[in-house]
Amino acid sequence: MMHDNRGRKAPTPPPAFRDTKPAEPEWAYAWNAEREAVRPAEIPTYAEKHASEHQMYAQLAETARAYDMLDQQPDFIQRVVMGTITSLERSNGVKRANMYLTKNFVERIFPRLHLVNRQYRLEKQTADNINFHWMYNKLPDLSTKKIDALAEEIAQFIALELSKVSTEAEEQSLSDFKTAAAMFSRVKSIARELGQDLPLKDKKKLSLDDMTPIIARLYSPDWWKRKLRRQAAIWREHLYIAFGQVSKKTSAYASRKAILEWKEQRRRTREFLKSMELEDEEGNRISLIDKYDASVSNPAIRRCELMTRIRGFENICEALGYAGEFYTITAPSRYHATNVHGHRNPKWDGTSPSGTQKYLCNIWAKIRAKLARKEISIFGIRVAEPHQDGTPHWHMLMFMKPEHVETVRQVIADYAMEEDAYELRNDRARKARFHVEPIDPDKGSATGYIAKYISKNIDGFALDDETDDESGKPLREMAASVSAWAARWRIRQFQFIGGAPVTVYRELRKLDDSDTAQGLSVEFATAHFAAYWSDWAGYTNAQGGPFVKRNALAVKNWYESSEKLSAFGEEVVRIRGVYDTQVGSGCPIITRLVEWKIVPKRAVDLAVDLSGANATPWSSVNNCTGPGIGPQDGRTENDMPVSNLEKLTPKERRKLVKRVREQESQRRQQRRSLGIKRRFDPGVKPEIAEKMRDSARITLGIELSLNEIKSLLTGQVMHVGDIGFRGQSDGEIYHVPAAPSPLKKFMKLKQKYGPKDETEQQEMLRRHLQKNSQSEFKGGQ
Structure with missing residues (x-):
């Protein structure tokens, strides 16, 4: 049977049921894709908004407070902090920079600076310091000129106050002693209000002669200049230590500014010594710089003398069978501004290096008194050297009887570890505070133990291959930093304990008359012979041995009062010789026969020899024209160049120019007669070169070569002594001001x-x- 569907088809069956969600479709354009719904903005509540504003205002207030605290600091501290803030703003933003200011500076740096500032600042304004309060508190930033001006004002104020006291004393008809006492009381109160201590002697009652020099010092501008300059220097250096600018990470032992100032001072001192001479009563002169270099002021001679003395102590130790010990004493942690890694030490209490030195001296005074009570004597040398943050510590090489070794070691250890004993929890901490090392002759001599420390603290001699444990740099390079540290804080680096005085030793070395020495006594002759031949052991034994008392010396210095008083009216007592204690001080031997005074060098001694190295002319122009010029070579006085043109009249100037031109004309005729032709560089016009030569002859008294003329025409500066000059294209020579240092x-x-x-x-x-x-x-x- 046939089915006619009339062109219709059966519908497609539905797809099978799927458990999973279908994939999202891919959209042709990004803007056409599905998006999530926009959520409404979250509106903060009033409490949240109020809290946010409160936090913002709190941060602004904290930042403003931090800037106010920064404004209280000296300008060199502000520049360093502001430089750090600017760098952080560029690299990490404003928020990070403000965090450094409010956290790092306020919480870590400012408390350390405050510990230092309160030791030097005038906190209260009184009637005596109100006129100087602001300027005095700015001492670390003041220049030398402004410090001197402040000293002048203080001296004038004190002089005015003393005049008032003097007027009142005259009205009351007081005696000289009561007038001086009233003046002394007044200057003492003013000095106290200005934070200065009076140079008092260790006396309970002061006489008129004691008070008068002190009063004279207090109204002297020079005395105040020295005091204020000293105050400004140590205040500035102490702030550098507090800020962290003195450490192994920045500049070990001393700040960079202190090192530069020390080097500059040494340079200026040597320039002064070179320009001065020593003159006796008869007019004989010797060079001051040569005398300086031949004395113990020369670091090399000073080092040799120290090594001679310590070697002499070692010879005495070997002869007597004594034992040697090497001690190291360090202050507790609260005396150190930074730790061994160069970071800030939170335990630091603001003590300066000079304060730490006083602490160590007090420790040694207790040790010495305790040993004296036990009737134990020791002798040797003490060396004070800095840690990387400038805090001093001591190295001590001591000699003693073998039976006293344990007792001495225990006494020193007890006093060295007495303060802040809670820190000494382990052997490492105790070793850091106090360390002892017995001298072993098999490992080396006692002098070898201390030689490194002596050389490091003077000039770094023979330490080219040695590395500094504190800074990690070569020891020879750090010698200048150590010397700058000792000069800034006035710390005595080397001190001998026991033995005979070195001043007598130096005076005996000046005595060349051995017959006179032998005519006094055997002890005097022995001491003189040993000192003359640099035998410190023999000299010490001749004086009475290493434990001799000062009142039992065989030879002593002889002092004589000078006829002239000091600038403050004090009697000046100086060493003039030595005397034998058995004979008495009434029969001294004079070792200083000539009285010398420091005078400037003569102009003839400072003349310039242009044929050799450059030298500094005495006048504003060069007085020399080279070798072979003078009457001995046929020239007359009229042929010599004039040294000072400023004193010449216009008529004399014209005569001088005419004479120079005539001389040059004669030279040209001589060259023509000999067939000599002057050669000129194609780039230099002959008339310009001749004009420049004439100008140099007249103004400078020198003869320029062709190469020198070419250099001057290119704009280069030439120097004759301290005078600089430059040529121009017109042939004239102009003076160039000296470049500032x-x-x-x-x-x-x-x-x-x-x-x-x-x-x-x-x-x-x-x-x-x-x-x-x-x-x-x-x-x-």
């Missing part, structure tokens, strides 16, 4: 961009208050 450049920049003086600050404050008061008045209207 780096120190002068620094002072000029500091004066221009540094803190303003007190008058400018007061004027700015007055204008600010006047402006605010006018705006308030207008607002009130």
Whole structure:
């Protein structure tokens, strides 16, 4: 049977049921794809908004407070901190920079700076210091010129106050002693208000002769200049230590500024010594710099003398069968500004290196008294050297009887570890505080133990291959830093304990008359012979041995009072010779026969020889014209160049120019007669070269070569002594001002961009208050 569906087809069956979700369709365009519905914005509540604003205002207030704390610091601290903030802003953003200011500076650096500032600042204003309060608290930033101006003002104020006291004393008809006592009381109160201690002697009752020099010092501007300069230097260096600029990570032992100032001071001292001479009463002169280099002021001679003395002690030790010990004493951790890694020490209490030195001296005073009570004597040398943060510690090489070794070691250990004993929990901590090393002759001599420390603290001699344990740098390079540290804090680096005095030893070495020495006594002759031949052991034994008392010496220094008083009216007592104690001081041997005074060098001694190395002329121009010029070579006085043109009249100048031109004309004729032709460089015109030669002959008294003329025409500066000159294309020679030294450049920049003086600050404050008061008045209207 046929089925006719009339063109219709059966429908397609539905797809099978699927358990999984169909895949998302791929849209032709990204903008046509389905997106999630946009959620409405979350509106913060009032409490959340108030908390956020409170946090923002708190951060702003904290930042403002931090900047106020930063403004209280000296300018050199502010520059370092602001430089760090600027760097952090560029690299990590403002938030990170503000975090450094509010966290690192406020919580870590500012407390350390505050510990230092409160030791030097004038916290309270009184009637005696109100005029100097602001300027005195700016001492670390002041230049030398401003410090000297402040010293002048203080001295004038004290002089005015003393005049008032003197007037009142005259009205009351007081005696000289009571007048001096009233003046002394007044200057003492003023000095106390200015944070200065009086140079008092160890006396309970002062006489008129004791008070008068002190009063004279207090109204002397020079005395105040020295005190304030010293105060500014140690205050600045102490702040560098607190800030972390003195450590193994930055500059070990001393700040970079202190090292530069020490080197500059040494340079200036040597320049001064070179320009001065010693003159006796008969007019004989010797070079001051040569005398300086031949004395113990020379680091090399000083080192040799120290090594001679310690070697002599070792010879005495070997002869007597004594034992040697090497001790190291270190202060507790609260005296150290940074730890061994160069990071800030949170236990530091703000003590300066000089304060730590006083602590170590007090420790040694207790040790010495305890040994004296036990009737134990020792002798040797003590060396004070700095840690990397400037905190001093002691190395001691001591000799004693073998039976006293354990007792001495125990006494020193007890006093060295007495303070802050809670820190000494293990052997490592105890070794860091106090360490002892017996001298073993098999390992080396006693002198070898201490030689390294002596050389390191003087000039670094023979330490080229040695490395510093504190800074990790070569020891020879760190010798300058150690010397700068000792000079800045005035710490005595070397001190001998026991033995005979070295001043008598030096005076005996000046005595060349052995017959006179032998005519006094055997002891005197023995001491003189040993000192003359640098035998410290023999000299010490001749004086009475290593444990001799000062009142039992065989030879002593003889002092004589000078006829002239000091600048403050004090009697000047100087060493003039030595005497034998058995004979008495009435029969001294004079070792200083000639009285010398320091005078400037003569102009003839400072003349310049242009044929050799450059030298400094005495006058503003060069007085020399080279070798072979003078009457001995046929020239007359009229042929010699004039040294000072400023004193010449116009008529004399014209005569001088005419004479120079005639001489040059004669030279040209001589060259023509000999067939000599002057050669000129194609790039230099002959008339310009001749004009420049004439100008150099007249103004400088020298003869320029062709190469020198070419150098001058290219703009280069030539120097004759301290005079610089430059040529120009017109053939004239012009003086060039001397280039300022780096120190002068620094002072000029500091004066221009540094803190303003007190008058400018007061004027700015007055204008600010006047402006605010006018705006308030207008607002009130």
